[in-house]
Amino acid sequence: MIRRCIARLWPGVLALGPAGPALARQVVTSPAPEQVAVTIYRAADRGDGAAMDLAWLRGFALVTETRTVDIPAGEGVIRFEGVAAGMLPESALVTGLPSGVREKNLDADLLSPRSLYARGLGRPVTLRRRNPETGEAREEPAIVRASTDGGVIVQTKDGFEAADCGPLKDALSFDAVPEGLSARPTLSVATDAPQASRVTLTLSYLAWGFDWQASYVIRLRENGRKADVLAWVTLANGDPISFPDARAAVVAGKVHRAEPDGQAGARRPPDRLVYPCFTQNKRSFGMPPPGGASAPLAIVVTAQRREERLMDVPLAVTVTEEGLGDLKLYRVPMPTTIASQAQKQVALFHRGDVGVVIVHAAEIRGDRAAGRVGQRLRMGNRQADGLGVALPAGTVTVFEPHGGQPVLSGEGTLRDAAVGQDVEVMLGDAPQVQLAIEPVARDANRHDREDYAATVTNANPWPIAFEARLAAPEDDERIVEPLSAKLARKNGALLWKVTVPAQGTARLTYRLRRR
Template sequence: MRRWLFLALVLSAPAFAQGVVTSAAPDSVSVSVYRAPDRSSDTAMNLDWLEGYALITEKRTVDIPAGKATIRFEGVAAGLFPESAIVTGLPSGVREKNLDADLLSPRSLYARMFGRPVTLRRTLPGSGEVREERAVIRSGVNGAAILQTAAGFEVATCGGLRDELIYPEAPKDLSVRPTLSIETEAAEGHRATVSLSYLAWGFDWQTNYVVTMNADGRTADVSAWVTLASSDSTSFSDAETAVIAGEVNREDASRGAVPTRGTLVLQCSLSSLAPPPAPPPAPVPSIVFSPALMESDAQIMMSARAMPMKMNAAVTVQQEGLGDLKLYRVPVPVTVAANAQKQVALAQKKGVKMEALYRAEVWEDSADAVRQMLRTRNRKEEGLGLPLPGGPVTVFEPQGDAVVLSGEGGLADRAVGEDVEIMLANATQVTLEAETLNNTERAKTVRLTARNARAVPVQFEARVASNVGTQINGAKPARAGGKVLRKDGRTIWEVTVPANGTVTWGYTLVKPR
């Protein structure tokens, strides 16, 4: 009777067990990168703090067992937003989604071993003698590494000592790679091709422009490169890649929540009350694993690595429409590597008409510093005529037989037909002075004086703005030449300042009655 009861329990056990199916990697993947929502298009992205995001779609083949099961998708982006994950192609609905974000790293390993025994390997200074003893971790990951040994409590890596911690094993609940798991329930088992789509934090992209002025000073060669960056710890090999230009409204309370890095930084001092001067930060205790743990293929130490950017002008992104947005697709599969950047050509234009000039903003009778700038129009007639995503601009100009760096600026998003203005650095050889000549209750007379200390003539413009209702009455600058016009709500004085010369223009500010 007991034998039959035992057999009945064994046979009925699978009905209550829940299978675990692991998908180690996707069959194919596509990555679409969006710019940081709060970063202006003409501002360079911060590589130390990428605030853009990516839409990642993976195709995976999984064997789904009958009944309740857990499907584990390994190798997803570490910055994945679990609430954004969509899984299609399953025989039944998804009951639950979980992101295993606590990865195996020096920091998480040290934290999980709190109160547990480890081996302290110590190298004595001078003699180089190595000693090992049992110890118990008695502190958290922030601050000093406090260990309890047979001799009492002490701080690791202090007093000139070089310590290493040897862990007996890795906790089983720490994932080696970022993993998304879902709970399913199927009437029968079968193989399925599923699609997993999600948003992930820690990506960004921009367009890098290189403008090389020609010797005539009126045309330039312009090259544009799409630069995408990832601060995520997951690499996506042979990915169909695209970047999205334009403003996408995202309202997400979790935006900005960057996954905790796996680095472990320990300090020698125990508190901020240590007498001055404070010692420099001590080196982090090295982490060494026991031979059994070293045999596993787990990647414990994770660090950022810089991947050299390979520029291949033959690979150029292809523009596609996406509603009010612009999508630029890389025509061949590429690898979006972890903690790395990649560049792909956007456009190459030669002989673009380019005007170099100096500009100053004037508020009634107060002038800002004069800035260098380049100006053209985004039309085919000028040599452009394509949507220009914003990004940093580097300008070079010929100097004898060489080409030297002239300045750097930024370009905002520009549609076809719009003016393109690239503001560079403040000028040192061209200045503007605003002087009040007469000031009454209703009127103020102002004189602008532009000076050029260069050995060549320069184009100059002053953009004068005033309070609402105040009129700007300016006489024609007959002697100095140039012209006065109205544009974008401002009065603009355009003039050529001769080499080592000076020009002036006066106007009157008339307040409303």
């Protein structure tokens, strides 16, 4: 008789008993690696400034594990327990076996409420519940009848009912763990060795469900021409497996990975259990309260920061940069735990006395201003400017001093920037700076040209650098000619650059002329 052992694993689900039968061949189990390295690749389809979707991480990780195992003589099976649940088994590579690998099997169907119901379809279970009128606990036999996509429906002697539905929680008790389910993801490798031996193996594989993001905090100095720049790397692990004391690294740049035809969205994590409720005994219940088995996936932040005090804290450890072909590898120099369903932040670098310029920019298109005046932060990514490091794409937060305290000035997005490249970050609108376009006196005898004046007004109590790109209206045969100043050209367009005094104005007249 199967020993019945009841243990509550999740709200609404009780799992019991031993797993399936052992394999006929000699089985050796490696419970965990002695050493592990995790290199995370950013999700290629995520925008430079887009936040990570913590419920569906689309990046990948290269996991490399070192394990010491005893190889049996003859045919055997080595079980690598604790591999990532998102492992791509076709990418797994095992080195160090005396006779190589005969076959690989990924036992990644994990023990969970959903897998229990799926494997328990049509199996007898024990339904434990309380009487909604008296609160008295009772047990009764039942059979799981629903498909996992349709909900959790059981059949009792009274008919079909929705289990675990309503304010009183139900629980299903299974006599045994269905065959094929594992408490931990496991990779099985078949071997055939001429003699028994103890060897040190290296297991490497790709796994989905990871991502990383760079974040930059820039604090402007009082003069507005220098700044402190602090960069962070946020690692995210959506896998149910943690990697303690791992050698962590991230790769900057977009690595192309081709999905098989029709498989572009096949890596989505499995849907959660759905508990449809219905009126029963003239009592109508709603969905289960938050925190039950159907609660959304939550990712816990394990390392937080306060931007306004970042520059006051010395950094003991920062990430080191290495070349990786056309990409960049950033390695954490000390072991760090990449916990399951969690994020971790590590300092990328800190640079002081970085040369910056805040520019108020706009675009003049013909007889109108195209949009509002915006703020742009510019830096030269060179050692002479205080930087000179490869900058991964990420978010940028800018603080400026006000009354001795940093005040949020704007937020923007930084694209991947190589050393020697000029960096420009859009920081949003500048409501204190306005641009107006108006026509000026025309020559009644000339209909092939029109003169306009552009006036920029600065309401700030300090001078600003302003620039505007001038271009003819789209699908127009007219060209722009400056009248009151000589303008430069940038990327094929005229560029008006001027310093606007504090609470002052600057004016430019120009002409639109037919070709």
